Structures are given as C-alpha cells and as structure tokens.
Amino acid sequence: MTENGTEARKQGPHATSGRRRRNAAEGDRPSTIRDVAAKAGVSVATVSRALAGSHPVSAATRARVMAAVESLHYVVNVHAKALSGGVAGPVALVMDQIIGPSFAEVAAGVEQEAAARGRLSLVCATHSDQKREHDLVQLMREQHAAAVVLVGGAVLDEAYHERIAEYARALDAAGSRLVLCGRPPLPGDLPVTVVDYDNRGGAFQAGDHLLTAGHRRILFLGGNPKMSTAEQRRAGYLQALRAHGVPYAEELDIPGTYTRASGYDRMRDALKADLDFTAVFAGTDMVATGVMAALRESGLDVPGDISIMGFDDVPFAADLSTPLTTLRVPYEDLGRTAVRLALDGERRAAGGDHVILGTQLVVRQSVGVPGAGAEEPEVTANRHASCAEVGAGVRGGLHL
Numbered sequence: 001m002t003e004n005g006t007e008a009r010k011q012g013p014h015a016t017s018g019r020r021r022r023n024a025a026e027g028d029r030p031s032t033i034r035d036v037a038a039k040a041g042v043s044v045a046t047v048s049r050a051l052a053g054s055h056p057v058s059a060a061t062r063a064r065v066m067a068a069v070e071s072l073h074y075v076v077n078v079h080a081k082a083l084s085g086g087v088a089g090p091v092a093l094v095m096d097q098i099i100g101p102s103f104a105e106v107a108a109g110v111e112q113e114a115a116a117r118g119r120l121s122l123v124c125a126t127h128s129d130q131k132r133e134h135d136l137v138q139l140m141r142e143q144h145a146a147a148v149v150l151v152g153g154a155v156l157d158e159a160y161h162e163r164i165a166e167y168a169r170a171l172d173a174a175g176s177r178l179v180l181c182g183r184p185p186l187p188g189d190l191p192v193t194v195v196d197y198d199n200r201g202g203a204f205q206a207g208d209h210l211l212t213a214g215h216r217r218i219l220f221l222g223g224n225p226k227m228s229t230a231e232q233r234r235a236g237y238l239q240a241l242r243a244h245g246v247p248y249a250e251e252l253d254i255p256g257t258y259t260r261a262s263g264y265d266r267m268r269d270a271l272k273a274d275l276d277f278t279a280v281f282a283g284t285d286m287v288a289t290g291v292m293a294a295l296r297e298s299g300l301d302v303p304g305d306i307s308i309m310g311f312d313d314v315p316f317a318a319d320l321s322t323p324l325t326t327l328r329v330p331y332e333d334l335g336r337t338a339v340r341l342a343l344d345g346e347r348r349a350a351g352g353d354h355v356i357l358g359t360q361l362v363v364r365q366s367v368g369v370p371g372a373g374a375e376e377p378e379v380t381a382n383r384h385a386s387c388a389e390v391g392a393g394v395r396g397g398l399h400l
Contacts, residue, residue: 031072039068089146089176090120091339094136096152098125100286101314102331106151106181109335117343119146130163137167141174147342149179149335153229161186168192177342181334184228185354193353195338199229202327202359203236204243206281206309209325209361211244214370215279215307221266221291222283223258230255233283233311251275258283263290271298278370279307285314285326288366292320303368313362323364330357 037044042061049055050065057065068074091114095103111121122145126133133150140148148171154160164186168178172191180186185194210218220237223230234253241248252275256262263282267290270277282288288310292302300306302322310317310326317324334357341353 031074033074035072036065036068036074039072040064089144090114090122090140091342092122092124092136092140092143092145092148093335094124094126094133094140094148094150096126096128098123101316102284102312102329103151105314105331106335109332109337110149110339111335112332113336113339117339119339119343134163137171141171141176144174145176147177147179147339149181149338149342150183151181152183153223153227154183155226156184156228164192165190179338179342181338182229184232193338193341193355195334195341195355195357197329197334197357198359199232200236200239202311202329203233204240205236205359205361206311206327207237207240208243209363210279210281210307210309210367211240211246213279213307213367216246216370217249217252217277217279219252219270219275219277219280220254220283221263221280221287222253222255225255230258230283237281252277256283256287258287260286260290260293263287264294265290267291267294271295277306279309279367281309281311283311285310285312285317285324288317288324288326289320292322296321302366307367307370309367313360317362318364320366322366325364325367326362328360328362330359333357 033044033047037047040047040061042050042065046057046061047065047068050057050062051069091110093107093110095106097103098107107121107123114121122140124136124140126136137148148167150164150167164178164180165188168186168190171178177193178191179193179195181195182197183194184196186192207218220234222234222237225231225234238248254266254270256266263286266287267280271294280288280291282291288308291308295302295306295308302308308322308324310324311329312331313326313328317326337355337357341355
C-alpha cells in the first residue's frame, strides 16, 4: 500500500519495504489510533468513542478496543484531548530555583492541591534567566496548562510589568490562568491571580519584637534591595524603628543574598569592623544559620551576647543549636491557595484576584534582653497582629 511504502521510505535504509511498523515497544514508530482501529476491527471514530467513555459503545467492542490499545502500547494524544476539553490540563510551577526550603514548601502545596483535583504538576526552574521564563510560560501555554504559577520576588520595573502583563493576556486567551505567588499585584485590570503574604507586616512584627525586648542597635541583614521581597521586609523593619522612635543607622543596614554563606560572610565582616549591635535581624532563616555559625566561631553566645531574629520558619529552625525565633510564612498554604483560586474559575471575578495570607511570630530561644542572656519560652506569639490576618475578610479583593 502507498501508506506503508511511504512510511518505510521515511524510516531510512534500515526499514523493511512494504512492512508496516507497529509500535514503540518493538523499536518502531509509536502506534496511532488507526493502528488500534485496524487491530480491533472497528472504525477510528469507534476507537475515539471507546477511549473517551462519553459515548455509547457496546461492552464487547470496548473490550476489543482496549485489548488492541494494550497490545500496541497505544498512548492517547494528550494535545488533541486537551483541545477538545477531554483532559484536565496540568498546573505548572515556575520558580527561580528548586532548591531551598521555602520554594520546596510552595511546591508541596501546589502538588498536593493539584493532585487532590486530579491534575498533574510540572515544576520548572528559570535560574534567573528571563528568556527561559518566557520560553517556559509559552511552552506551558502550548501544553494547555490550566494554570501557570510564578513563584518568588521580582524586580518591579517597567519591563517586568510589561512582561507579566503579556503572560497574563496570552495565557488567558488560551484558557489558562497566570498566578503570581509571593509577588505584589500588577497595576491595571489584568486576568491574573495574586497570592501573597504580609511580608511588610511580618517584618514589622519581627522588628517590633526585637525593639520591645530592649534592643536599639540591630544589625539588619536584608536581601537584594531591588527585589520585591527584600524591599518589603526592609520597609517593615524601618517602620518598626520609626514606631519605637529609634533612629536609623546606615552602617547597620547591610544587604546581600538570602543564603547561609552570605549570612556567615556579612556577620564575619560586621564583627571585624567592630560594629556596635546587640541583635541581628536576618532576612531569612538561611541567613540566620550563617550568622549563628559566625558568632559561634567568634565565641559569642546566642542570645547571651547577640540575639537573632529569622524570617520564614523553615522546618529546621526549631532544631538549631539555639532554636530560632522567627516569622512563620505559610508557604505551603500559598501553593495550595494558588492552585485553588486558579482552578475555581467560576468563582473568579472578571478581572484579577488578590489574596494576602498572614504571617505569625514564632518565639523560641534566640532573642533575649540585651546583655542579660535571657531566653524566651517556646511559644507561638500572636500579640502583634499582622497587617492582613487569615480570614480578615474582603477589601478590594479576596483576603484569606
């Protein structure tokens, strides 16, 4: 037959002329729906109805079709099913890096909520490459992803706003939803869901706790000031200083990256420079671990000599040599909420959603009174209300 001859020629010199290639398991081309129909002795339309399960097909016919599918190792064309609405699109999680406890918790929340709704989760890393981010979003659009969740802080310049607006419109046109997780909302009325946490309010809470304990010289080890996450945490800390009437000391405000190595290096440099401080506000718990290591090497006690405040409440924070007082960010809930809102399209307003989850101060043993070496009892403190509590109600958008 012409079809077989054409197929043989396509396969090159090692193909056998006139011989129809069967399936991938035999080292040949993947089986097609036509192969299944021929083996089962039915039409292509009947195979399609049997596989869809939404049209009447006799039990005997369905059994023949499924037997042919199994013997030929036939795989349904997911793209075709997606175009016809016959398959639930995956949920794509796009983040800067996969490593890191906070990113892992967001990914866990996304996966669990997606799985509960019968969706596959795809995890992608951009490694700070904007072109790769663009290509991944485009790929997920072509794959008919139900939602694309962008995770983590960003540089909120005009180029960023234009790029994200383009993503939102392109995904919306394809029937998908863009979700910004841990990022501020975009200006204008765009088809995008924003699931954020009270970053600034949490930083205010952390700074207020140190100041209430009596600390006036606090070393602030923040992140990259161009990134939205770092900018908000610094703004909350500065707000706490103003609330307590404590003057800002520029020499105690040292930016860097949110890594253990950066915390260690900045702490060593501060000690070498003989800076005067009684407490450290670490921008993340990872930074705090580096701070602890540097202080320990220098023979300084936590909190007897220096108090430390973290941010995130990652799983190991309670198991450090001195259990870390920190701000709990509900990262897993962020992931769950992102998926829930993206997939519950019928409950969504015409424009965008903006959800803010609250943070919580977790008091352990790394903060004490300056010079007294006092330790705190292990409790979860709620006396300083976050700017947006979970369940606070709706004000210009949905607040959880």
